[in-house]
Amino acid sequence: xxxxxxxxxxxxxxxxxxxxxxxxxxxxxxxxxxxxxxxxxxxxxxxxxxxxxxxxxxxxxxxxxxxxxxxxxxxxxxxxxxxxxxxxxxxxxxxxxxxxxxxxxxxxxxxxxxxxxxxxxxxxxxxxxxxxxxxxxxxxxxxxxxxxxxxxxxxxxxxxxxxxxxxxxxxxxxxxxxxxxxxxxxxxxxx
Amino acid sequence: xxxxxxxxxxxxxxxxxxxxxxxxxxxxxxxxxxxxxxxxxxxxxxxxxxxxxxxxxxxxxxxxxxxxxxxxxxxxxxxxxxxxxxxxxxxxxxxxxxxxxxxxxxxxxxxxxxxxxxxxxxxxxxxxxxxxxxxxxxxxxxxxxxxxxxxxxxxxxxxxxxxxxxxxxxxxxxxxxxxxxxxxxxxxxxxxxxxxxxxxxxxxxxxxxxxxxxxxxxxxxxxxxxxxxxxxxxxxxxxxxxxxxxxxxxxxxxxxxxxxxxxxxxxxxxxxxxxxxxxxxxxxxxxxxxxxxxxxxxxxxxxxxxxxxxxxxxxxxxxxxxxxxxxxx
Amino acid sequence: xxxxxxxxxxxxxxxxxxxxxxxxxxxxxxxxxxxxxxxxxxxxxxxxxxxxxxxxxxxxxxxxxxxxxxxxxxxxxxxxxxxxxxxxxxxxxxxxxxxxxxxxxxxxxxxxxxxxxxxxxxxxxxxxxxxxxxxxxxxxxxxxxxxxxxxxxxxxxxxxxxxxxxxxxxxxxxxxxxxxxxxxxxxxxxxxxxxxxxxxxxxxxxxxxxxxxxxxxxxxxxxxxxxxxxxxxxxxxxxxxxxxxxxxxxxxxxxxxxxxxxxxxxxxxxxxxxxxxxxxxxxxxxxxxxxxxxxxxxxxxxxxxxxxxxxxxxxxxxxxxxxxxxxxxxxxxxxxxxxxxxxxxxxxxxxxxxxxxxxxxxxxxxxxxxxxxxxxxxxxxxxxxxx
Numbered sequence: 001x002x003x004x005x006x007x008x009x010x011x012x013x014x015x016x017x018x019x020x021x022x023x024x025x026x027x028x029x030x031x032x033x034x035x036x037x038x039x040x041x042x043x044x045x046x047x048x049x050x051x052x053x054x055x056x057x058x059x060x061x062x063x064x065x066x067x068x069x070x071x072x073x074x075x076x077x078x079x080x081x082x083x084x085x086x087x088x089x090x091x092x093x094x095x096x097x098x099x100x101x102x103x104x105x106x107x108x109x110x111x112x113x114x115x116x117x118x119x120x121x122x123x124x125x126x127x128x129x130x131x132x133x134x135x136x137x138x139x140x141x142x143x144x145x146x147x148x149x150x151x152x153x154x155x156x157x158x159x160x161x162x163x164x165x166x167x168x169x170x171x172x173x174x175x176x177x178x179x180x181x182x183x184x185x186x187x188x189x190x191x
Numbered sequence: 192x193x194x195x196x197x198x199x200x201x202x203x204x205x206x207x208x209x210x211x212x213x214x215x216x217x218x219x220x221x222x223x224x225x226x227x228x229x230x231x232x233x234x235x236x237x238x239x240x241x242x243x244x245x246x247x248x249x250x251x252x253x254x255x256x257x258x259x260x261x262x263x264x265x266x267x268x269x270x271x272x273x274x275x276x277x278x279x280x281x282x283x284x285x286x287x288x289x290x291x292x293x294x295x296x297x298x299x300x301x302x303x304x305x306x307x308x309x310x311x312x313x314x315x316x317x318x319x320x321x322x323x324x325x326x327x328x329x330x331x332x333x334x335x336x337x338x339x340x341x342x343x344x345x346x347x348x349x350x351x352x353x354x355x356x357x358x359x360x361x362x363x364x365x366x367x368x369x370x371x372x373x374x375x376x377x378x379x380x381x382x383x384x385x386x387x388x389x390x391x392x393x394x395x396x397x398x399x400x401x402x403x404x405x406x407x408x409x410x411x412x413x414x415x416x417x418x419x420x421x422x423x424x425x426x427x428x429x430x431x432x433x434x435x436x437x438x439x440x441x442x443x444x445x446x447x448x449x450x451x452x453x454x455x456x457x458x459x460x461x462x463x464x465x466x467x468x469x470x471x472x473x474x475x476x477x478x479x480x481x482x483x484x485x486x487x488x489x490x491x492x493x494x495x496x497x498x499x500x501x502x503x504x505x506x507x508x509x510x511x512x513x514x515x516x517x518x519x520x
Numbered sequence: 521x522x523x524x525x526x527x528x529x530x531x532x533x534x535x536x537x538x539x540x541x542x543x544x545x546x547x548x549x550x551x552x553x554x555x556x557x558x559x560x561x562x563x564x565x566x567x568x569x570x571x572x573x574x575x576x577x578x579x580x581x582x583x584x585x586x587x588x589x590x591x592x593x594x595x596x597x598x599x600x601x602x603x604x605x606x607x608x609x610x611x612x613x614x615x616x617x618x619x620x621x622x623x624x625x626x627x628x629x630x631x632x633x634x635x636x637x638x639x640x641x642x643x644x645x646x647x648x649x650x651x652x653x654x655x656x657x658x659x660x661x662x663x664x665x666x667x668x669x670x671x672x673x674x675x676x677x678x679x680x681x682x683x684x685x686x687x688x689x690x691x692x693x694x695x696x697x698x699x700x701x702x703x704x705x706x707x708x709x710x711x712x713x714x715x716x717x718x719x720x721x722x723x724x725x726x727x728x729x730x731x732x733x734x735x736x737x738x739x740x741x742x743x744x745x746x747x748x749x750x751x752x753x754x755x756x757x758x759x760x761x762x763x764x765x766x767x768x769x770x771x772x773x774x775x776x777x778x779x780x781x782x783x784x785x786x787x788x789x790x791x792x793x794x795x796x797x798x799x800x801x802x803x804x805x806x807x808x809x810x811x812x813x814x815x816x817x818x819x820x821x822x823x824x825x826x827x828x829x830x831x832x833x834x835x836x837x838x839x840x841x842x843x844x845x846x847x848x849x850x851x852x853x854x855x856x857x858x859x860x861x862x863x864x865x866x867x868x869x870x871x872x873x874x875x876x877x878x879x880x881x882x883x884x885x886x887x888x889x890x891x892x893x894x895x896x897x898x899x900x901x902x903x904x905x906x907x
Contacts, residue, residue: 106595161828
């Protein structure tokens, strides 16, 4: 910082210099491109891990619903927006009803984290504005439809847990490389 | 045609043109400010670039409900926008847009302008007082202090071109600036200093940042205008921007040579408009670059800095003119 | 109980002696959140200030008793929502302290990186809103505000690529962090840090040595050294009053001891001193973030497996207090654990709550315009005031 001027002319000159500097910054910004992204004609590129709205998915190989109705997501949800009823069947269980109150959802991704079958995921879109709140009370069909309609994010339960898993001390030496490889596979492709 | 009919038609035309200009100047300011802030400004209304935004704003304000606060002094509250608006429109009566083209090119034009434009403070105070709102009252008190403090240097600085030209008539002042580099802003030392002082005095008399303490949104939430909505608010906005444009025109006329410019004579009004917009944009540029200062600091700047400087400049101009005329005669 | 006292003081009207009682109410363009200041004015000078808080009380401490240790970190970010990483860090540090849970080194470095980036983002917001309070939403303040937010958005883009969220992250978990760096993130981070360092010079060009700015901030809101120690303010307020105290130095947490950084101290105690402190903190945070990126060790990001069930983390009986140097000061969390999956009691020590206590001492004697300058330089966030 410049030393404090004491004379009248000195102070006035300091004022002139400072004014010129500040107005120069503003003038320089006048000629920069604006940073506005004109949504909705132009959409920004969302990163891979974007936490958008939630959806249920089908299993890749069999095409069946991936959700087994285990209710782990219901138990972990902090604002308790998920309600699941299990339907027992012979080979595996299903979810009889699955409701998610999106208007109260915190988008914390804990339900995705705990899901053992990667059934519930988050999508790369957040755009669900409606004029009726009841449309944001998502039931199972709606969740499946959303899952088919939009692009999913990278995060699924198993991928997140693999990323967070500490290597077991016993397997540190021998299988260290294998673990690093599986971790590298679990990471999403380079951007 | 009887002169009164001519003047009436001219007044009607000028008022409408001024109102149209004022609404579009708000758009100009918003776009200019937006670009300085890395954003776009009005865009979608009247796509592209918000050409219909001022119309949309005007329609919205006209359709709003007219609210009068419960304990407000009704007559004072309702009349304040009008009392604020009338002087701000009346100043356009004396501005000639081209030689012979104007409502009334009085031979005391500059005096009339300065006198009438300082009447707006009455409307401002009425608005603040009649609103029965502490924020409005504080703002009105600050406004009276500030505008009175800055009207003095404003008058003295506006007198400098008058002394140089030797006449209070606006068209005579412009005629005296003819010739290459004849504009008073090019007058050695005195012209530039006077122009800068004029800009500072304009900023303060218009309540623009850094002197906009009376409408400081972050403390007083719109100041004396806080209780106004709908058409009354529109009138107040209109009056403020009209006053702003009026002083821009005055600045262009006094310092930048009015309608003088290259090209044929009928391009004169266009040059005048461009110069006024230049003054307006410089003031806007300053507005969007600085934080505001406190009211006691504003008053200190006026009484201790600007008033002495403007007096010294006026005296110096008088000496120069006397010396020159003594040398010639 | 407090009502009768409040009614005695608060008469919105004319308090005799030409004094005016004015309410800068919870809805105000410069209230920085929801804050009610009842000012007693004599003309333009503030004679007394009565601060009313509690408009944002959301029962965090009770909520923490009903949520388990794996659920609460994403809620913890809502206390200091502007600087969410440090808020979550406080909670998980408290749990780890009481439960004696180790955190792997990579996780510690990632936590430091996140906290310092968050500090830069939070200070960007501070600068923008402070200048907007002082300069007006239709004026130069808004210009600095939009520049600062433009830079803050770059950091939020980084956090979005890292966690998926822009404001409330859920990045921390007990034992480490939840997300590792994606591919290409370090490169993006370095570019962002370089750009922000450049832009800081622009802000300083607009504000430093600017007489309009100096005259608004110098000599305004002076907190003397004795007052700072008496009232117990923290963060940039105490460092602006001449006391060299930073929790990162006093009680290094999360491997801060391995980083070299300066702690800025100014002696003037006025708004300008606090501004200088925060501007230096900007640069120091960028330096620490660069050191964290350079020295990031390989390894796991959590010492406990990722969350698989809601009662996964159980903390044995004990109590402990963990504190963190947030952007606003010392943010602390006192945890009483009883062996289960939920805390028995949780107490948040909000930095802004303690900082606001200094207002009735420094505001009287100043003008109304100074009230907003002082409020901005104190930089309260009402999530941590009211919890």
